[in-house]
Amino acid sequence: MNAEIIKKASAVYFSLLKEKVIDETSEHFQDYFEPEVRQTVLLMADESGTYIIETPKQIHLVVQPTGSVFATNFTHMRDKHNQVETKKHFHLMSVVLMSFLASIDQNQAAKVRAKREGISYYSLERQVNDLMMNWDKILKTDPNFGTEERIDMKDVVTTWKYMEVDREDFSLKKANKRTRIGLIASSMRLLETEGLVVILDRDDIPKAIPKQELFERIEYLYHDYDRYEFMKKLVTQKEHMHAEDTQD
Amino acid sequence: MNESWEGFAGRMQRLNPLFELGRGMEVGELKPYLQTILMQVLLTIFYRELNDDDHRRKSDIKYMVEDTMKQMKLLADEKQVERITSGLLYSGKEEYSQPFEAYYYDEVRQSWETQVFRYVTMDELYTNLEIGSSIVYKLTDIAQEMIFMSREMAEEFSITIEQLYSIQLIKNGNFLKATRNLDHLISRVNRLMAKEFSFQQEMINNPKILLIEAERQRADNRIEIEKQFEEEKNHFRTITSMIEKTKRQNAEDDLIHRELVLLQEKIGHSRQLHDRFAKLVIQNISYEIKLKAENPSLFWENSLVSFREHIYENWFLKEGVQSFTDVETILSPLFSPKNEFILPLDWIWGEQEFDEKEEMEVVEEDEEKERLAYQRITNWDSVVKAWSYVFQYLQTHQEFSLTNLKELPYEVQDLWFEESETIDLWMMFDKKPLKVQVLHRKEETINDEREILLYKLMQEYPQFTKFEGLKIYTEFDHRAEPFLWYEMKITPFKICIEEEIR
Numbered sequence: 007m008n009a010e011i012i013k014k015a016s017a018v019y020f021s022l023l024k025e026k027v028i029d030e031t032s033e034h035f036q037d038y039f040e041p042e043v044r045q046t047v048l049l050m051a052d053e054s055g056t057y058i059i060e061t062p063k064q065i066h067l068v069v070q071p072t073g074s075v076f077a078t079n080f081t082h083m084r085d086k087h088n089q090v091e092t093k094k095h096f097h098l099m100s101v102v103l104m105s106f107l108a109s110i111d112q113n114q115a116a117k118v119r120a121k122r123e124g125i126s127y128y129s130l131e132r133q134v135n136d137l138m139m140n141w142d143k144i145l146k147t148d149p150n151f152g153t154e155e156r157i158d159m160k161d162v163v164t165t166w167k168y169m170e171v172d173r174e175d176f177s178l179k180k181a182n183k184r185t186r187i188g189l190i191a192s193s194m195r196l197l198e199t200e201g202l203v204v205i206l207d208r209d210d211i212p213k214a215i216p217k218q219e220l221f222e223r224i225e226y227l228y229h230d231y232d233r234y235e236f237m238k239k240l241v242t243q244k245e246h247m248h249a250e251d252t253q254d
Numbered sequence: 255m256n257e258s259w260e261g262f263a264g265r266m267q268r269l270n271p272l273f274e275l276g277r278g279m280e281v282g283e284l285k286p287y288l289q290t291i292l293m294q295v296l297l298t299i300f301y302r303e304l305n306d307d308d309h310r311r312k313s314d315i316k317y318m319v320e321d322t323m324k325q326m327k328l329l330a331d332e333k334q335v336e337r338i339t340s341g342l343l344y345s346g347k348e349e350y351s352q353p354f355e356a357y358y359y360d361e362v363r364q365s366w367e368t369q370v371f372r373y374v375t376m377d378e379l380y381t382n383l384e385i386g387s388s389i390v391y392k393l394t395d396i397a398q399e400m401i402f403m404s405r406e407m408a409e410e411f412s413i414t415i416e417q418l419y420s421i422q423l424i425k426n427g428n429f430l431k432a433t434r435n436l437d438h439l440i441s442r443v444n445r446l447m448a449k450e451f452s453f454q455q456e457m458i459n460n461p462k463i464l465l466i467e468a469e470r471q472r473a474d475n476r477i478e479i480e481k482q483f484e485e486e487k488n489h490f491r492t493i494t495s496m497i498e499k500t501k502r503q504n505a506e507d508d509l510i511h512r513e514l515v516l517l518q519e520k521i522g523h524s525r526q527l528h529d530r531f532a533k534l535v536i537q538n539i540s541y542e543i544k545l546k547a548e549n550p551s552l553f554w555e556n557s558l559v560s561f562r563e564h565i566y567e568n569w570f571l572k573e574g575v576q577s578f579t580d581v582e583t584i585l586s587p588l589f590s591p592k593n594e595f596i597l598p599l600d601w602i603w604g605e606q607e608f609d610e611k612e613e614m615e616v617v618e619e620d621e622e623k624e625r626l627a628y629q630r631i632t633n634w635d636s637v638v639k640a641w642s643y644v645f646q647y648l649q650t651h652q653e654f655s656l657t658n659l660k661e662l663p664y665e666v667q668d669l670w671f672e673e674s675e676t677i678d679l680w681m682m683f684d685k686k687p688l689k690v691q692v693l694h695r696k697e698e699t700i701n702d703e704r705e706i707l708l709y710k711l712m713q714e715y716p717q718f719t720k721f722e723g724l725k726i727y728t729e730f731d732h733r734a735e736p737f738l739w740y741e742m743k744i745t746p747f748k749i750c751i752e753e754e755i756r
Contacts, residue, residue: 026590056591062545069591071583076591080582100581103588108566124376128349141574158578200589204383210312211349215383220588227587228561241580 015046022047022058022067023076026201027219029064038065059226068223071237080196095189097162102193105133110216111224124206124213127190131171134186138166259361266358267369268403271396274356275373279341281334287326292342293404294322296373296393300401303392304441308380311388315339315374342373343391373397378452398445440520443527450534457541490525494518633673638710640669640676644749645711645718653729653750656680679707683749687727693719725752 018034028034037043051058051067054075059066069076109125141163172187194214197203202220206213227233276288284291295318302310316339323330330338340348345355353372360367377392393401497514565584575581643666647654659670670676682704692700692709700706704726711718730747 023591054591057587067590068587069589071587073586080586080589097578097581100578100585103585104566104570104581107588108562108570111560111562111566124351126349126351128347129351132350137571140571144574159574162578197588202588204386206381206383206386207312207388208386210388211351213351213389217383223588224561228565229559231559234559234564237584240583 011040011042011046014040015043015050018043018047019050019067022065027064027066035065057226059222061222064219064222066219066223066226068227071240094161094165097158098166098189099193099196101137101162101166102130102134102190103197105137106130106193106197106214107224107228109133110220111228124215126211126213127187127194128211130190130214131186134166134190138163142167263358263360263362263367268399270356270358270369271354271371271373272400272403274354275400276338276341278345279337281330281337284328284330284334284338287328288338288341291319291322291326291328291338293400294326295319295342296397297401298322299374299391300393300398300441301437303377303444304437308377308390310377310380310391312339312343312391313388315342315391344372371396379448395445398441437520440524440527443524443531447527447531447534450531450538454534454538454541457538457545490521493521497521634675634706634710636669636672637676637679637707638714640666640672641679641707642711642715642718645715645721648749648751649717649720653748655748656746675703679703683726684728684747687725689725690721690723693722721751726750727752 014037018038021032021034022028025032028038038047048058055070055073056076057068057070059068106125109130141159145160145163166186169189170185172185191212194203194205194212197214197220198205202217202223204215204217206215276292279285279288281288295315298318298321299310299315302308316335319335319338319342320330323335344350345352353370356369356371357366358369359365372394374391374397375394377390380390380392381387497518500510500514570581643662644654647658659667682702688702688704690705690708692705693712695709697706697709700709708718708721712721727750728747729750
C-alpha cells in the first residue's frame with residue numbers, strides 16, 4: 007500500500023472522527039470514494055471498532071456495538087453517572103430511546119412524510135408507558151420474578167411507575183429529570199446533540215423531529231440482516247453467559 | 255348497485271372534515287359558532303400562505319381565533335381560545351398531537367373504513383429546522399379543499415379550469431373577482447411546487463421511494479404536467495391580451511384601470527411561479543435518472559428486518575431485557591465516536607483568546623453541573639498567600655506582568671496551583687478597572703472576588719492598606735507572545751496601579 011493512499015485515508019478517517027458526518031461538499035467526500043482509499047478507511051474503521059455508513063450524500067462514522075477504542079457520548083454518560091440512582095436513570099433513557107426509534111422506524115419510505123410531524127414528548131410518554139406496563143405484566147406473571155437477573159428491569163419499571171408525568175410548576179419543569187417528561191427531554195437532548203433530531207416547539211409542547219441522518223443510521227444498523235443477526239448473537243451470547251453464572 | 259352509491263366513499267371523505275370541524279370541543283355556549291370561527295381561521299391561514307406570510311405559528315393561530323371572535327362579537331376567555339386553537343391543530347388532548355379520525359362507508363368493499371386527516375400540517379419551507387423554533391403551519395390538502403368547496407369549485411379542479419374561469423370573469427368585467435381567482439391558481443401552483451419539492455427531498459434522501467407504485471405513477475405523469483404547462487402559457491397570453499384590450503377600451507376609468515394593473519401583476523407573479531414549478535419538475539426528472547444510473551444498488555436492497563418489528567416489538571416489548579447492557583449494545587452504534595479531552599485550565603485561559611460569547615455558553619452549562627455535584631470551598635489562605643507576591647511587586651514597580659509568574663521562586667509557583675480560584679482571579683482583574691475601596695467595609699457585604707482578595711490581603715498584611723483608593727487596571731501588551739506555564743497557555747497582560755488624581 008503506498009504512502010499517498012494511507013495519507014488520504016487517514017485524512018478522511020480523522021476528519022470523520024472530528025465531524026461525525028461529512029457530506030458531499032467536503033473535500034474528503036470525493037477522496038473517500040477512491041477504491042483503495044475506501045478500503046483503507048474501512049480497515050481503519052474496523053480496527054478502531056467503528057462503522058462507516060455510506061449514503062448517497064453523506065458518510066457517517068459510528069461506533070460498533072462491541073465498543074470502540076473511542077468513547078462515545080453514550081458510554082461517556084454512563085461513566086459520569088455511576089451511582090445506582092443515576093444508572094437507573096440512564097437505563098430509563100435507553101428505554102425512551104428504544105421507544106422513540108420504534109415509533110419512527112418504518113419500512114416504507116412513503117411514511118416518512120407523515121412522520122415529519124414529529125413525535126410529541128407526551129405521545130412518547132404514552133408509548134414508553136405502554137412498554138412499561140407490558141413489562142410490569144411480564145414481571146408479575148414470570149416465575150423468575152424478582153430473581154437476580156431481572157432486577158434491572160424491575161427497578162426501571164418501578165421507578166417509571168412512581169415518576170410524575172409532569173410538573174405543574176412551569177419553572178421546575180425545564181430541568182427536572184425526576185419527571186417522565188424531563189426524562190424524555192434529556193433523552194431527546196442526547197439525540198439532538200448528536201445531530202439526529204430537531205426539537206421544535208420547545209416552550210409549548212415539545213416535539214422531536216427525526217432528521218435524515220437518524221433514518222440513515224437506523225437503516226444501516228437495524229435493517230441489514232447480517233448486522234441484525236450479529237447483534238442478536240451479541241445479545242443472546244451475553245444472556246447465556248449470564249444464565250450460566252447464576253446456575254453456578 | 256343504485257347509482258346513488260357511486261363514489262359514495264369519496265364523497266364522504268370530502269365531507270367528513272367539514273362535519274368534524276370543531277366537533278367534540280367543550281367550549282360551552284360557544285359551541286354553535288365553532289365551525290364558523292374555525293372556517294374563518296382556515297381562510298386566514300390560507301391567505302397568509304398565499305402571501306408568503308409566515309405568521310402561521312400556533313401563537314398566531316391563537317390570535318386569529320381571538321380576532322375572528324372579536325369580529326364576530328363573541329366573547330371568550332383565555333382557556334376557550336386555547337381550546338379552540340388546539341382543537342384545530344389536533345384531535346383530543348393536545349399533548350399527544352393526534353390526527354382527526356372519521357368513519358366512512360366504502361361502497362365497493364362494503365365495509366366501514368377509518369379516515370385519518372389533519373387540517374393543518376407543518377410547512378417545511380417556513381419551519382426552521384436548523385434553529386429548532388416553532389412549527390409554522392399550513393393547510394393540508396383536505397383543508398384547502400374545504401376552502402375550494404366553499405367556493406363551489408369542488409370537483410377535480412385543475413389549473414386549466416381555473417384559467418377558463420378567469421377568462422370568463424374578465425369578459426364579464428369582474429376584475430376583482432378574477433384577481434381573487436388567480437389567488438387560487440397561485441396557491442394551487444404553490445402547492446404542487448411544495449409537493450414536488452418534498453418529493454425531491456425524499457428522493458434524494460431515500461431513493462427507494464421511486465419504487466413505490468403510487469410515486470412511480472407520478473413520475474410517469476411528468477410529461478403530461480409539462481404539456482399542461484404549455485397550455486398554461488397560452489392561456490396566460492390570452493388573458494394578458496384581453497387585459498390590454500380592456501385597458502384600451504376603458505382608458506379613462508381609473509378604477510377599472512387600477513384593477514387591471516393589479517390583475518396584470520398577479521398574472522406576472524403566477525407565471526413566474528409556474529416557471530419555477532416547471533424547472534423543479536424537470537430537475538426532479540433528471541435527479542431520478544441520475545440516481546437510477548449511478549446507484550442501481552440502492553434499488554435492489556430491500557430491508558428484511560426492521561427495528562420496530564424485530565427488535566422492539568418481538569424482543570424488547572415482548573420479552574423485556576435480561577440486562578441493560580444488551581440495550582446499550584443495540585443503541586450505542588447510533589452514536590459517533592468521541593474523543594474529546596479538554597484540559598480545563600487550558601480552556602479557561604482560552605477565554606481570553608477566543609470570542610468571549612461563544613465560550614461563555616459552554617462554561618455556563620458545565621458550571622451548573624458542577625454546582626449540583628458539590629459546593630466548592632475556596633481556601634482563601636492559600637489564595638491570599640499566592641497573590642501577596644503579586645501585590646508586593648506591584649507596590650514597588652507599579653505593574654506586574656503575567657510573564658513574571660514564571661520567574662517567581664518555585665515554592666511560590668506551587669502555591670498558585672493549590673486553589674483554582676487563585677488563577678481564576680487573573681481573569682477577574684482583566685474585566686474592568688477596580689477602584690479599591692474595601693478597608694472600612696464588612697467582609698460579608700463584599701461581592702466582587704477581587705475586593706474580597708484585597709480585603710483579605712489588607713487584613714493579613716497591613717502594608718497593603720496603601721492600595722486603598724488606588725485604581726487597579728490591566729494593560730494588554732500586543733507585542734507579547736502567549737507563553738506556556740505548566741501546560742497552560744497564557745496570554746500575558748499586565749496588572750497596573752494608578753494613583754488617584756487629586
